Amino acid sequence: MIESVLHYLVPALLVVGTVVFMEWFAAWSHEHIMHGWGWGWHKSHHEPHDEALEKNDLYAVAFAFFAVFLFWLGATWFWPIWWIAVGISIYGVLYFFFHDGLVHQRWPFKYIPRKGYLKRVYQAHRLHHAVEGRDGCVSFGFVYAEPVERLVKKLHQNKRGFDQTALKDDDGRPEAH
Ligand SMILES: [Zn+2]
Ligand SMILES: [Zn+2]
DSSP, X not given: OHHHIIIIIHHHHHHHHHHHHHHHHHHHHIIIIIIIITHHHHGGGSSOOOOSOOTTHHHHHHHHHHHHHHHHHHHHTOTHHHHHHHXXXXXXXXXXXXXXXXXXXXSSSOOOOXXXXXXXXXXXXXXXXXXXXXXXXXXXXXXXXXXXXHHHHHHHHTTOOOOGGGGOXXXXXXXXX
16 A cells, blocks of 8 residues: 555656646746846747747756756656656646647647637737736746736736737737747
8 A cells, every 4th residue: 555655646746746836936937037137038039030949948948957857866866856857847848838839839730729728828828928028017827827807907007008919819910929
């Protein structure tokens, strides 16, 4: 019994816990680091451009290196760290799916969610990009998103003009950047 708890329950909790923690950490660092002293890299993600890659992608590369380092630590020193690395990697996939794929369409097909939670995540991040510059932005998470009405209210409270087309879901609108 104790054996199987160690074998299945502990890894499962470590993975799920890490994924949840990573969403919190990603939102926190997006707000306080990328929109703070880390704006130098993140700026590239808030400006329109034609290149396939952005300086901002270096953040994903840094996270990937960190995950590889944790896999190594877990394999050579303390096994639970290996499962934490699995959680970070799963979060990386979720981040790519929601942020790079769904919102920014960096994959080779076009799919715009029209209803439900995916639409909410999509619109929330479009609202993140609706304010020009690094200040007064809303919705810093990637997998969890607040209800869209609440985000619009916040934008009004921040007293920043924002691009209303972010809320439109017709195909004629310009692509998200
Ligand atoms: Zn941002
Ligand atoms: Zn974005």
